[in-house]
Amino acid sequence: MAEGNPPEQPREKPHYHEHRKRLRARFTGDMGASMPDYELLELVLCGIIPRRDVKPIAKALLKRFGGFGDVIGADPREIARVEGMGETSAIQLKAIQQAAIRLLRHEITDGHVLSSWDAVLDYCRAAMGREKVEQFRLLFLNNRNRLIADEVQQTGTVDHTPLYPREVVRRALELGASALVMVHNHPSGDPTPSKADIAMTHAVRDALSKIDIRLHDHIIIGRKDTVSLRSDGLI
Structure with missing residues (x-):
């Protein structure tokens, strides 16, 4: 100093x-x-x-x-x-x-998906619930209902996502899947299925049934709630 x-x-x-x-x-x-x-x-x-x-x-x-x-x-x-x-x-x-x-996804990766349904819903809400455009996620399962692939198949607009049954069938065959769960979000926040949602679900279900692959459910994710088309008797 x-x-x-x-x-x-x-x-x-x-x-x-x-x-x-x-x-x-x-x-x-x-x-x-x-x-x-x-x-x-x-x-x-x-x-x-x-x-x-x-x-x-x-x-x-x-x-x-x-x-x-x-x-x-x-x-x-x-x-x-x-x-x-x-x-x-x-x-x-x-x-x-x-x-x-990823932490939530880990909870469903190694387990029986249908017996871990709450964990599946938590994961889907976290992954898709705040998206501003519609996206379709497909959870492909093996013959023991274990997750073998989790893929975003399509991304669309704020109120529409095209999903083509032939593409779902093609990918399921490539992965050797025995079943799958369809998931998509409603950016509006309201998970109520539209007539188009129901019709598309039936088209995918019918296409998969021809090759002996089961559609377990179609889940619609809203801002706070979810809707299962199977639980609502729509599949």
């Missing part, structure tokens, strides 16, 4: 430093099970945005989209437009969503 210069003052820690410490301590207590959405989102954002107070960002995200699941399930372009976020931060939130989807 040069003679006559005042001693250098210690750098003051950011005001949010202790708050982050408390969040980590609360999470560690029960691995976040009792944390409300806003605190869990704050903690996640602490790792994504390490040098900024993330509390107002978390509040803005929750105000814009809803709960924690709604935030990570939102369109990444919309997430990026929230003040304090950006493309990189949005991608990291979407990575958390994908991790959750």
Whole structure:
């Protein structure tokens, strides 16, 4: 230090430093099970945005989209437009969503699908429930009703997805499937099947029956609820 210069003052820690410490301590207590959405989102954002107070960002995200699941399930372009976020931060939130989807998918990969029906519905809701366009997912099963493939067959518009029975049959034969479950989402949020949904289901069922492959169900995913066409007596 040069003679006559005042001693250098210690750098003051950011005001949010202790708050982050408390969040980590609360999470560690029960691995976040009792944390409300806003605190869990704050903690996640602490790792994504390490040098900024993330509390107002978390509040803005929750105000814009809803709960924690709604935030990570939102369109990444919309997430990026929230003040304090950006493309990189949005991608990291979407990575958390994908991790959750893969964890749920793991629950149905090695088990008997029909006896793990709640897990199947949870997975489908997580994977498709917040999509803004319709998509058709096919779960192909072997003769023990174990999952052998999970594929998005078609993606369409906000209210229509073409699904061609011949393509379903072709793929089922390629995979050696014995049965399958059809799943598609209604971006409107209402899972009530339309007449077109029912007619298309019957067309796929009839095409599969000709090659001795069973259509177990057609599940329609809404924003909060699901509909099983088999449970409703429509298959």
